[in-house]
Amino acid sequence: MILGTHDAHCLKPMFRNLTLLRVPVLNFIECPDRGAEVVKCNLQALASFCTSSVMAKSKYEYVRNFETDDTCLRNCYIVVRLDGRNFHKFAEQHNFAKPNDDRALGLMTRSARSVMEELEDIIIAYGQSDEFSFIFKRSSNWFKRRASKLMTHVASQFSSSYVFYWREYFGEQPLLHPPGFDGRVVLYPSNRNLRDYLSWRQADCHINNLYNTVFWSLVLKGGLSTIQAEDKLKGTLAADKNEILFSEFNINYNKEPLIHRKGTSLIWEKIDETTTKQIKVLNEEKEVTVTKSRKRVTAHHCDIIGDQFWKEHPEILEDDGC
Ligand SMILES: Nc1nc2c(ncn2[C@@H]2O[C@H](COP(=O)(O)OP(=O)(O)OP(=O)(O)O)[C@@H](O)[C@H]2O)c(=O)[nH]1
Numbered sequence: 001m002i003l004g005t006h007d008a009h010c011l012k013p014m015f016r017n018l019t020l021l022r023v024p025v026l027n028f029i030e031c032p033d034r035g036a037e038v039v040k041c042n043l044q045a046l047a048s049f050c051t052s053s054v055m056a057k058s059k060y061e062y063v064r065n066f067e068t069d070d071t072c073l074r075n076c077y078i079v080v081r082l083d084g085r086n087f088h089k090f091a092e093q094h095n096f097a098k099p100n101d102d103r104a105l106g107l108m109t110r111s112a113r114s115v116m117e118e119l120e121d122i123i124i125a126y127g128q129s130d131e132f133s134f135i136f137k138r139s140s141n142w143f144k145r146r147a148s149k150l151m152t153h154v155a156s157q158f159s160s161s162y163v164f165y166w167r168e169y170f171g172e173q174p175l176l177h178p179p180g181f182d183g184r185v186v187l188y189p190s191n192r193n194l195r196d197y198l199s200w201r202q203a204d205c206h207i208n209n210l211y212n213t214v215f216w217s218l219v220l221k222g223g224l225s226t227i228q229a230e231d232k233l234k235g236t237l238a239a240d241k242n243e244i245l246f247s248e249f250n251i252n253y254n255k256e257p258l259i260h261r262k263g264t265s266l267i268w269e270k271i272d273e274t275t276t277k278q279i280k281v282l283n284e285e286k287e288v289t290v291t292k293s294r295k296r297v298t299a300h301h302c303d304i305i306g307d308q309f310w311k312e313h314p315e316i317l318e319d320d321g322c
């Protein structure tokens with residue numbers, strides 16, 4: 001674009017602003033001998049800058065001040081927990097096996113893996129039933145630590161993955177309606193607090209799974225109605241439930257699948273991948289093996305309440321002496 005000297009003069013401050021805004025201004029050449037100034041710029045960028053600068057002055061601009069600051073406190077682990085909306089009904093409608101449907105659990109884990117792979121800074125995720133917790137590292141500055149951004153990105157990535165991968169787990173069985181997941185953000189300042197949070201979720205998994213295993217054994221194998229089973233279990237302790245399972249159904253609860261008793265923990269681990277390659281050495285074809293170390297999301301169905309898991313994976317938490 002070639003402008004008259006006067007026009008170019010007026011535009012100079014605007015170009016300075018464009019540069020500050022990192023809009024690509026390709027060139028600004030002064031040619032006084034030609035009585036004109038030649039300005040080469042990205043016209044599209046200029047147009048958008050002009051529009052936004054007009055917007056900035058609009059009388060509606062003040063509405064931005066209604067936005068609240070939801071920056072997560074520094075130095076804290078950020079936990080985003082998702083939970084399926086009305087999954088009691090969703091499970092019935094989609095004929096989930098009782099008490100645990102391995103297709104549904106697999107799909108939850110697949111969706112959580114997609115969240116970890118697509119979003120930055122998640123160090124561990126833990127899931128059971130229709131919920132998954134995602135833990136961002138303490139130093140994460142992803143989306144400037146804005147709670148609403150973190151939570152909505154996790155929830156939307158998870159929900160879309162749940163639908164996207166549905167067929168991989170449920171085959172021809174149709175998804176009858178779009179599932180939804182609520183999200184919340186909780187901050188934990190110390191390793192102890194974070195571990196207690198994860199322990200709480202795993203203890204919840206154990207309590208619910210023990211109850212559901214006995215409950216559905218009484219109904220599906222013992223022939224009790226759901227009301228009778230509920231009455232029978234009222235006031236019982238864990239030992240009583242174990243006893244009912246063993247004496248009436250020959251089930252040793254401790255031998256039930258780990259995935260059902262402990263839930264699923266997803267972490268990043270370095271995995272060595274070995275491939276073979278053909279190379280030419282002195283005009284001779286040779287096969288060589290190449291080993292590359294890659295970071296992968298791996299699933300673990302083990303106790304995360306005790307110290308062992310954390311000792312085996314010291315890279316998950318930064319040492320804070322707690
Ligand atoms: N049969 C079966 N049901 C499951 C399974 N996983 C989750 N559910 C159902 O999902 C429910 C999850 O519980 P909640 O999250 O407390 O309840 P919800 O119905 O989702 O309700 P809100 O979370 O409050 O919207 C369980 O109570 C079960 O009914 C499964 O593997 N098999």
Ligand SMILES: [Mg+2]
Nearest residue numbers: 083084085087
């Ligand atoms: Mg739910």
Ligand SMILES: [Mg+2]
Nearest residue numbers: 083129130131
């Ligand atoms: Mg739930």
